[in-house]
Amino acid sequence: MCKTERAVVTVIGKDRVGIVANISSVLANHNVNILDISQTIMQDLFAMIMLVDISQSDADLSELRKELEKRAEELGVQVLIQHEDIFRFMHRV
Amino acid sequence: MPISPQEILETIRMIRMEHLDIRTVTMGISLLDVKGDSLEILAENIYKKIVEKAGNLREVVEEISNKYDIPIANTRITVTPIALIARAKEDDDLFLLAEAMDKAGEEIKIDYLGGFGALVHKACTACDIALINSIPRALARLERVCSSVNVASTKSGINMEAVLLMAEKIKETAELSADRDSVACAKLVVYCNAPEDNPFMAGGFHGVGEGETAINIAISGPGTVRAALKRLPNANLAEITEEIKRTAFKITRVGELVGREISAKLGVPFGIVDLSLAPTPEEGDSIADILQAMGLEECGAPGSLAAIALLTDAVKKGGVFASSSVGGMSGTFIPVTEDAGMARAVARGSLSIEKLQAMTAVCSVGLDMVAIPGDTPVETIAGIIADEMAIGMMNNKTVGVRIIPAIGKKAGEWVEFGGLLGRAPVLSVSPFRSEGFVRRKGRIQAPLISFTN
Numbered sequence: 204m205c206k207t208e209r210a211v212v213t214v215i216g217k218d219r220v221g222i223v224a225n226i227s228s229v230l231a232n233h234n235v236n237i238l239d240i241s242q243t244i245m246q247d248l249f250a251m252i253m254l255v256d257i258s259q260s261d262a263d264l265s266e267l268r269k270e271l272e273k274r275a276e277e278l279g280v281q282v283l284i285q286h287e288d289i290f291r292f293m294h295r296v
Numbered sequence: 297m298p299i300s301p302q303e304i305l306e307t308i309r310m311i312r313m314e315h316l317d318i319r320t321v322t323m324g325i326s327l328l329d330v331k332g333d334s335l336e337i338l339a340e341n342i343y344k345k346i347v348e349k350a351g352n353l354r355e356v357v358e359e360i361s362n363k364y365d366i367p368i369a370n371t372r373i374t375v376t377p378i379a380l381i382a383r384a385k386e387d388d389d390l391f392l393l394a395e396a397m398d399k400a401g402e403e404i405k406i407d408y409l410g411g412f413g414a415l416v417h418k419a420c421t422a423c424d425i426a427l428i429n430s431i432p433r434a435l436a437r438l439e440r441v442c443s444s445v446n447v448a449s450t451k452s453g454i455n456m457e458a459v460l461l462m463a464e465k466i467k468e469t470a471e472l473s474a475d476r477d478s479v480a481c482a483k484l485v486v487y488c489n490a491p492e493d494n495p496f497m498a499g500g501f502h503g504v505g506e507g508e509t510a511i512n513i514a515i516s517g518p519g520t521v522r523a524a525l526k527r528l529p530n531a532n533l534a535e536i537t538e539e540i541k542r543t544a545f546k547i548t549r550v551g552e553l554v555g556r557e558i559s560a561k562l563g564v565p566f567g568i569v570d571l572s573l574a575p576t577p578e579e580g581d582s583i584a585d586i587l588q589a590m591g592l593e594e595c596g597a598p599g600s601l602a603a604i605a606l607l608t609d610a611v612k613k614g615g616v617f618a619s620s621s622v623g624g625m626s627g628t629f630i631p632v633t634e635d636a637g638m639a640r641a642v643a644r645g646s647l648s649i650e651k652l653q654a655m656t657a658v659c660s661v662g663l664d665m666v667a668i669p670g671d672t673p674v675e676t677i678a679g680i681i682a683d684e685m686a687i688g689m690m691n692n693k694t695v696g697v698r699i700i701p702a703i704g705k706k707a708g709e710w711v712e713f714g715g716l717l718g719r720a721p722v723l724s725v726s727p728f729r730s731e732g733f734v735r736r737k738g739r740i741q742a743p744l745i746s747f748t749n
Contacts, residue, residue, distance in 0.1 A: 211299075213308055243301045245309075252301050265362050283308060289364040290299045292553040293307050293546045296617075 216280025379414035436472035488688030510567030544614030568623030584637025596647035627660020679730030
């Protein structure tokens with residue numbers, strides 16, 4: 204069993220049909236497994252947060268980011284992908 | 297405990313909307329073992345050592361920046377003060393050594409290199425004089441090299457001859473870059489109690505007590521602190537302090553994470569995280585704006601020292617716990633040109649050089665990026681430096697002077713440096729002369745508070 208390496212994908216923007224499907228398909232194309240998914244509202248904007256496992260991914264973070272950003276642009280939303288440690292480190296001792 | 301969506305969004309908001317970033321990753325490199333029978337050979341060996349030790353620094357910095365999607369504004373190098381390794385005679389020109397640093401920086405894509413400097417808080421050696429005399433041309437001609445000279449310390453007093461000499465060099469440096477608003481002076485700091493592990497420029501150097509190499513980190517977080525305070529318009533001072541502590545903790549943790557990872561990847565010991573709040577000219581990323589968010593009409597209004605004292609202390613209290621090793625300057629920076637709010641305060645007539653100097657007594661880290669009229673006499677510049685050194689010496693703290701006599705400009709006219717260096721109006725300076733005092737030879741002796749043994 205490989206060690207998991209996790210990243211957080213965040214999509215921010217106006218809610219619309221197909222956001223989850225589109226973002227998930229980019230991830231699936233690169234063998235990135237979605238571990239958890241949640242939605243919330245940030246300052247009137249829709250925010251979707253996915254916890255993903257990138258250990259089996261065939262693309263590195265910057266390649267994934269590029270593809271996700273391209274897809275997000277088509278959807279009119281913003282997307283970020285960041286290694287999860289930055290959140291863990293900032294909010295936990 | 298899993299990370300909540302609110303925490304994730306808070307982090308993203310801080311980075312994307314409030315300008316949280318890593319100001320610099322700075323690698324310190326000891327040059328104490330670098331030798332050469334001639335200046336040419338020494339220059340070559342300095343070049344080789346920097347390139348050898350930091351060859352892949354840029355690449356690793358980009359990799360980590362990418363991993364967390366956090367901007368890292370600068371990648372920098374500090375080296376042992378060059379005057380300690382140059383073995384020169386008083387009239388030697390050490391430009392070649394600065395040029396070797398610059399060439400190495402260009403080769404490995406480094407933004408700035410600090411350490412073309414000297415430690416002369418008690419007295420100057422021949423080599424120190426040679427180095428100091430080489431500073432103006434090095435800074436005016438070379439893009440990346442920065443200089444700092446420590447002319448005072450609590451333990452040894454103020455070397456007033458070095459203060460006057462540095463005032464002359466600041467003026468020369470200004471004249472040599474007069475066509476660019478005297479911007480070369482932005483790369484020159486005169487210090488009291490200079491820290492040995494400072495990641496910031498222009499004052500960074502790799503101290504003699506440091507190891508072979510180290511990774512030091514500085515963060516830029518005024519925008520996040522300001523935004524946090526703006527969310528608390530009716531809070532009392534205890535609540536404000538708590539909020540600043542919490543915010544400082546979070547931004548320092550990001551510095552700690554980035555520092556640890558880069559140090560592990562490079563196999564270079566992790567030095568320190570500098571807790572300083574370093575502003576940028578970006579809208580809102582401003583110390584002056586934090587003072588406004590605390591309730592002052594403008595930075596410089598009565599109450600500014602009290603507010604900045606609260607801010608500086610709260611940042612330290614929150615930050616110290618967030619990092620395994622805190623160091624460097626760890627104060628609050630109030631660089632006038634680099635902080636759009638400070639520049640605005642000067643333009644509105646709220647902030648004078650005297651008020652700024654008073655603020656440095658409680659917030660560190662000196663008179664920073666202050667443009668003064670180009671025709672200010674050398675002795676007046678020396679007097680300003682001496683006053684600042686006295687604040688540092690008597691309060692046992694680090695202070696620096698980074699002052700820019702803008703050649704051809706008068707008080708109220710603007711200097712424009714661009715990028716992180718920003719822009720601001722020229723401040724007016726007292727017309728009363730300091731000549732009789734600063735031209736006396738010798739040293740102001742160490743104060744009584746230095747005798748702590």
